[in-house]
Amino acid sequence: MKPVNFDYARPKDVAGAIALIGDESRTVKVMAGGQSLGPMLNMRLVQPDLVVDITGIGELKAVTDQGDRIVVGACVTHADFEDLRVPDVTHGALPSVASGIAYRAVRNRGTIGGSLTHADPSADWISILSAIGASVTVAGPAGSRTMSVEDYMLGALEADLRPGEILVSVSIPKLGHGARWGYYKSCRKTGEFAHAIGAFLHDPERGASRAVIGATESKPIVVAAATAFIGDGQGDKPAKGFDANATAKLLEASGMVDQIDRQTHVVALRRAIERAYPA
Amino acid sequence: MTEQGVGASLLRKEDDRFLRGRGQYVGDIRLAGMKDVAFVRSPLAHANIRSVSAHEAIRGQVVLPADLKGVKPIVAVSGLQGFKASEQPILAHDKVRQVGELLAMCVADTRAAAEDIAAQVDVDLEELPAVHDMLKAREPGSALLHEHWGDNVFLETFVDVNFAAALDAPIKVTREISTARQNMSPMEGRGTVAYWDSRMEHLVLYTGSQMPHIVRNGLAECLGLDQVQIRIISPDVGGGFGYKGILLPEDICLGWYAMRCGHPVRWLEDRRENLTAGTNCREHHYRITGYADRDGKLRGIDCEATVDSGAYSSYPFSACLEAAQVASILPGPYDFPSYRCHTWSIATNKCPILPYRGVARTGVCSAMELIIDAIARECELEPHEVRRRNLVRPEQMPFDNITKKHFDSGNYPEALDRAIAAIDLPSIRVRQKKGEADGRLIGVGHSVYCEQGAHGTSVYAGWGIPMVPGHEQATARMTPDGGLELRIGAHSHGQSMETTLPQVAHEILGIDTRKIKLVHGDTEYTPYSTGSWGSRCAVMSGGAVATASRELAGLIKKIGAHLLQTEVDSLELSGGQVHGANGSVTIEEIAHTWYRRPQDLPAGVDPRGLEVTIGYKPQRDSGTFSYAAHAVVVAVDPEMGDIEILDYVIVEDGGKLINPMVVDGQIYGGLAQGIGTALYEEMNFDASGQPLASTFADYLLPGPTEVPAPRLDHMETLAPYTEFGVKGIGEGGAIAPPAAISNAVNDALRGYGVELLRSPITPRRVLEAIQRSQHNQPARQLQGAVA
Structure with a gap:
C-alpha cells in the first residue's frame, strides 16, 4: 500500500492550478485535503503522473x-x-x-x-x-x-x-429569520460514511422549503417544494403530516429497489423533519 | 500484600515507553543496507498455476517458487484420529487455494519500488470453482481443495454420552446459530526483519511473535537449519490475539532470502494484506438442540458444529483446534446428564482459520447461551432462572463435567446473582413495560462462560499438535548490585508481564520492582517456552518466576548465613534483607559479596551462586477455570436497526489477581473485541472466494464511542493448584459479549417473536427479522414504519 511514483506541484494561484491540470499529456489528480485521495493513492486505485496540491492557493x-x-x-x-x-x-x-x-x-x-x-x-x-x-x-x-x-x-x-x-x-x-432545519444520518458507527441521510429546510422568509434524501446509490434526491411533507408547517408537530408511503414511492421511482433501504431513508427524512420542529 | 507485591495495582513499567511513542516494534528497526519486500499474491481463491515469471530486467529482484529448492512446506498435523494433513507451500507452485497466497517475493530499496516490481511479475492462473461455503463443502460433489483427501474434511469428531436418555424431555428447542468469519486486527500487523549474522553464524529474524521459540522450531524445520543457526527476536508487539503465534510463509521466505543476499530484508504487512490474506478466525455454525424439563432443568444437548478452517492447517495450532475443542467445551459452565456432539473442520478457499482470543469459546458460548435463552422462552421463565438451575454449584467443586473437564474451583451462581443484581433486572422489566419516549426497545441479556486457561501437557499431548507445553521455565539472576533479571521464554503482546512478573519476584524476595527487569522475546537469552497463548502466562510464567525466586531466596540465605555467621534455617528473608538473631544483611551486600568479593566466601560455598533456572507446572495441568457473568442492557431502534449498549456489567473470578488494574485492562480490551464480534466485525466472501473487505472502511471495528465503560466486579476464588491461586483470564472478556448482547437484542425484540441467531447483529439483520415477523403477523404495524 504505497503509491506509485508521482510528481507534486503546489501552485500559488488558481490560474497556475488550471495550467497544470490542463496538461493533457499527463494523468493529473487534484489534491485538496487528501482525505479520500490519500488512501486511493496508497492503494494504487489512482496512479497519477502529477498531483496538484491546491491548498497553497x-x-x-x-x-x-x-x-x-x-x-x-x-x-x-x-x-x-x-x-x-x-x-x-x-x-x-x-x-x-x-x-x-x-x-x-x-x-x-x-x-x-x-x-x-x-x-x-x-x-x-x-x-x-x-x-x-x-x-x-x-x-x-x-x-x-x-x-x-x-x-x-x-x-x-x-x-x-x-x-x-x-x-x-x-x-x-444566509437563512432568513425563522428558518428551521433538520439533519439526520444513520451510520454503523461514529465517523463512518452514512447509510441513510435526511436533510430538511423550511425558510419562509426566503420562500424555500427543501427536503433531501442522501446516502443513496447516486446523487441525493432533492425535493425543492418540501412543504408537502409538513402540511402548512404551522402546527405544533409538522412531522405528523409526513407521508411515509409517498416518500417511499418517490424512492422506488428513483430506483431504490430494496425495501429496507427505502425504510431507513424514509425514516431518516422523517427524523430530520422532526429535528427541525423539536417537541 | 505489599504495595509492590502480588495483588498490587502497580502502574505499568512498559507504559513509560509506550505512552511516549518510544516502543520498539519491528517497523522501528533500522539496519544498514536493509531492503524492503513486497509479495505477489494470488488474486484468485482457487486456481491451477500455469506459470509465474519475471522478465529479465527484474528477475534478479524476484524470488519465484522454483527458486526455493529444498525448502519444506509448512505442515501442522494434529494427532487426533482421522486428521488429514495439508501442506502449505511457502510460495505456491501447483495450485493456489486462497486469495492472497504467496506466488513470488520482490525485493527493492523501498516498499514502493518493491510493489512496482510486484506489479510486473507475470502470473498465469487457470481458475477453478471456489469452495466458499463450509456447509456445502461438506457435501459430496463439492469442488476439492486437497484432491487426494477425497473430501474437504480436515477432521470429523463425534462424542455421545448417554444421549438417548434426553430424548423424552418435554422441552425440545432447536436453533441454528452462527458467528461470522472475522479478522484479528492488532494495531500492528505482522512484520519481519531478517539478516545473516556472519560472526555468530546464525540467521537473525526479528518478528513480532507471541512465541519466539515455536517460530524457531518451525523455521528450522522448513529451512533445514540447526536450531543454533537461528535466533528469533520478538521486540515490542503491538497486539497479537493469536495471529502472532502463527508461523507464516512470509517468515520462511525472508529467512531463506536473508541467508543468500548479503543484506537485511524487511517485510511489513500492510492492512490490505492483513485483512485479505492473513488473519481469519471465528467462523462457526451450530445446529443445536436443547432438551429440558419444564422447570428449565437441562436434560441434554445435541449439537452439530461446523468450523470453516480455511485452506491450510496453520502452524502450530492446526486446522482442528477450534472444531475439535467445540465438542469438549460446549457444555460450558453447566451440569447436565446427556450429550451428543458431532463436529467438522472443513477446508475452504479462504485464509487458514487462526486461534483468536477466546479460541472456539466465543462461538461455543454463543451457541450454548442462546439456546439457554430459547429454552427459557419456551418454559416461560426468566433466562437467569434457567441458568441458575443448571450451573455447576460451588459445593460440587472440584467438578469433572460431562466431557471430563476438571473445574478447579468457583461459585458460578454467585457470579450470575451479582450480575443480575448489578444490572437491576426488575427495574429493566418495569422500564420495558412503560416503553421509551423515542420508540426504541429495551432489552436485557446475560451470559456465563468458563475459561480453561494454562492447560498443559496432558491436554495438549491429547491434541497431538506440533506444540505441547511442558514445564514452564524461568531464570532468576541477581546482578552484582543486588538487582534482579528475570528471563522467560513467553513473550508479552500486551499482557504487562514487565510489570506483573517483577511483582511476583518482589512478593518472594522483597527486591524493589524498579530493580527487577524482565528479559523476554529473544531465543538467545531465554529458556524454551511454547509462549504466550491460552491465558497461560500469569499462571505458567508467574509460577515459574515464583519457583525460581524461591530457589534464589534459598541461595541468598545461604550466603547470608555465612555473612551473619549463623545457621541458614534460622534466617528470614523480608524487605530485601536477610534477618538473623544477631543482625541483618541486605541482598545488595550478599550480591556484592558473591560477585565482587568472592574472597569473603567460604571454600564450600554453593557454586550455583545467585542464578537459577527452573521449571514449573501446577499441581494439576488440566488448566485453571476462570469464569464470568456478563449482563447488558441494549436499546434497539426498530426503524433503523441500530443497537446502543446502555449498560454493561461483568462479574469475573480470576482467582488471585497479581495486578487487578492489569486484569481490568484485559477485560476492557476483550470486551471491545467481543462487541466487535457481536455487532460489527464480518469478513464476507463472494461465491468466487473473494474477500469483500480490504480496508477498515468495509471491515468495521468498534471504536471508542461503540464500547461502553463496563462496570466490573471481581470475585476471588483461589485456584487450588497454582501459585498464589492465580487463574488465567486473558481471553475471557472476548468470550461472553456476543452471547449476552444477542440475548439482550432478542429480549428487546421478543414482542415480534423473532430471534437473531447470527453475529454480527447488523442493522440490516435486525430490520430483516422485524420484516419477517410483520409478514407473519400482518396486523402488527409499527408506528411510523413504512409498509
Missing part, C-alpha cells in the same frame, strides 16, 4: 460576505465550519453537520470542495448543502461556471468538471 481558503450569502473557498476545512472560523449564516446547520463528519483528524484536513468534488453519495456536505440551497463555482480554461450544488454532482464519484476545471468556491445563502 490563498483564494481557495477565503470567506467573503456578499450580503445575502457568503462565498467560501473550496479549500476551507470541515473544522473551519465546526470551529466557526466560517461565520454561521445557517442557524447552526453547517457547523453542526460539519462537526459530525468522520473524525476530528479528518475534519482538520478534509475540505468542503474536496468532499463535493469527490462526490461520494454518503458524504454529508452534498446533502446538507443541497437542502440549504447552496451553489458552486468552477473555473477553467474557458472561464467560470456557477451551478446548484446538486447539479454539480452528476452521480456516484462524478462531479460536473470539464477538462482543466477546478471547483473554486461554494456560495451559501
